[in-house]
Amino acid sequence: MKKVIFEREKCIGCGSCTFACPDYWEMGEDGMSNLKGGKKNEETGNIELDVEEVGCNKEAEEGCPALCIHIKEE
Numbered sequence: 001m002k003k004v005i006f007e008r009e010k011c012i013g014c015g016s017c018t019f020a021c022p023d024y025w026e027m028g029e030d031g032m033s034n035l036k037g038g039k040k041n042e043e044t045g046n047i048e049l050d051v052e053e054v055g056c057n058k059e060a061e062e063g064c065p066a067l068c069i070h071i072k073e074e
């Protein structure tokens, strides 16, 4: 199982992830991005989503200037 982890507090709202990976990322009403279907991990405060395939989240991670998108492969 692979996990996409989003440290939303670090997001600067640049929009890069939504262009790189619109299937998973969209801009929220507060101007920061949202990981579609992501759930908040109450322990860490991060948003997390389990995925079968990382897909374009890899490009989103690599292109995020705030380094707040992470992919964990287990």
Ligand code: SF4
Pocket (backbone or CB within 6 Å): 010, 011, 012, 013, 014, 015, 016, 017, 018, 032, 033, 060, 063, 064, 065, 066, 067, 068, 069
């Ligand atoms: S690329 Fe990073 S900083 Fe930019 S909107 Fe997406 S998560 Fe936020």
